[in-house]
Amino acid sequence: MKAVIIEDENLIAKELQYKISTVADDVQILDVLTSLKTARKWFMQNAEPDLLFMDIQLSDGVSFELFEHFKLNCPVIFTTAYDEYAIRAFKVNGIDYLLKPVDTDELQKAIDKCRTMLQQQPKLPSSMEELMKLLQNPLPATTLYKEKFVVSVRNNWIPVLTKDIACxxxxxxxxxxxxxxxxxxxxxxxxxxxxxxxxxxxxxxxNRQSIVHIDAIQTIKPHENQKLTLTLKAPLKMEQDVSREKAPAFKRWFER
Structure with a gap:
C-alpha cells in the first residue's frame, strides 16, 4: 500500500513515518509534502496514492483546499493537534482522524480500516462532500460540547460548570x-x-495525564530540549509538561 504524508512539521512527519513502519510494514511512504503548494505540484505530476495522511492546518493554508483542485478517491487519515474542524463527526467511510501526538494503537486501527476500505468500493467523495458542508455550516457549540459536569460529594450530586474548570x-x-x-x-x-x-x-x-483550560495557564517555560512546562494560576500552581513534539501545535493553539 503506497501512502503520502502531508505535514509541515519535520519532527512530527518523521515520527509518523516511524510509527507507520512499526504498525504496518506493507505501507510504503512515497513522499512527505510540507506545504499546500508542494502538495498541489505533487498531485499534478503523480497519480494519487492508496492512502493519504494529511495535517489539516499547514503553513500556507488548509489541506482541505486540495479537494477543490483534485478529485481524490483514496482514503484519508487527517492528523491534527486540535479538532476545531469537527473531524470527529466523520470517522466514517474513507475519512478518519488522529489527534497529535498520534497514538500507535489508534494509528494501526486507522490503517486497518483504510486497508479494508480499499478492498471494497471507495466512498470518499460522498464523505468529503458531507465534511465540506459541515465546515461551511458548523453546528452550534452547544450541541457539540458539554456545559457542565456532575460530581458526587457526600452522596449528593453537584453540578460544576465547564467554564469554571481549570484542568x-x-x-x-x-x-x-x-x-x-x-x-x-x-x-x-x-x-x-x-x-x-x-x-x-x-x-x-x-499530555497523557492532563487537559488544561487556556485561562488557567499562568506561565509557559521552554526547555533546552524544546519541551514546555506550564504553570497554572493560583490557587492551583501545579505544573504540567508539554512534550517537544506537541510544543509547536500548543504554541499555535495558545497564541491564536
Missing part, C-alpha cells in the same frame, strides 16, 4: 480542578472520554 488530571482516577482550587473525582474511565466533550478552543490535552 482535568488523571492520577489513578480522573479529577477536575476548578479555578477556585476545588478538586472533584469524575466518573469517567479515561481522559479521552472527557476530551471528547470539551471545546478545543478552550481546552488542550497537554
Amino acid at each position: 482535568f488530571v488523571r492520577d489513578n482516577l480522573n479529577y477536575l480542578y476548578t479555578f477556585s482550587g476545588e478538586k472533584y473525582i469524575l466518573d469517567y474511565v479515561t481522559l479521552e472520554e472527557i476530551e471528547e466533550l470539551l471545546d478545543p478552543k478552550y481546552f488542550y490535552r497537554a
